[in-house]
Amino acid sequence: MTTIKSREKCVPDTAERLDLSNVGEWKRVSPRYVVVETVGTIVFGLVLTGAAAALWLLANVQWALYVMGAIVVITAATVAFEPRRVRAIGYQLRQDDLLFRRGIMFTRFVSVPYGRMQLVDITRGPIARWLGLADLKFVTAAASSGVLIPGLAEADAESLRDRLVELAESRRAGL
Structure with a gap:
């Protein structure tokens, strides 16, 4: 009986789970x-x-x-x-985290809390650079939670990087 009670506490309640039905409008990557x-x-x-x-x-x-x-x-x-x-890739800045999605048949949703972000990096490949695009990568302490938002316009990637660094620093400081 104790095992069942402790197991029940491990499974999050439906109200505590991530609700993806009302997340708002997704920002998409560049069509280029x-x-x-x-x-x-x-x-x-x-x-x-x-x-x-x-x-x-x-x-x-x-x-x-x-x-x-x-x-x-x-x-x-x-x-x-x-x-x-490419149209299936999207992200959304929310109150406490960044929500990222990708995939058609196998859809992947990743929620990265701002306070857990350790590195926010911009990379540009040769073709992406020629098209004025960049990839925004952010890493947390967990090895499996590295998220890459590809195909952002360079100016958008830089402003998003600055915003995420600002939010990460303020959340780590407890502000």
């Missing part, structure tokens, strides 16, 4: 981020296709042709879904 994702997918597909072609031509392995075909089909399907995947 589709270009970054598409270029990355195509380059990766070309590298894999080149490896399969080299295997076919140099080692005369016939099944490498089927592998090349599968790589082309998978790359084309991935490129077709890129715009929808």
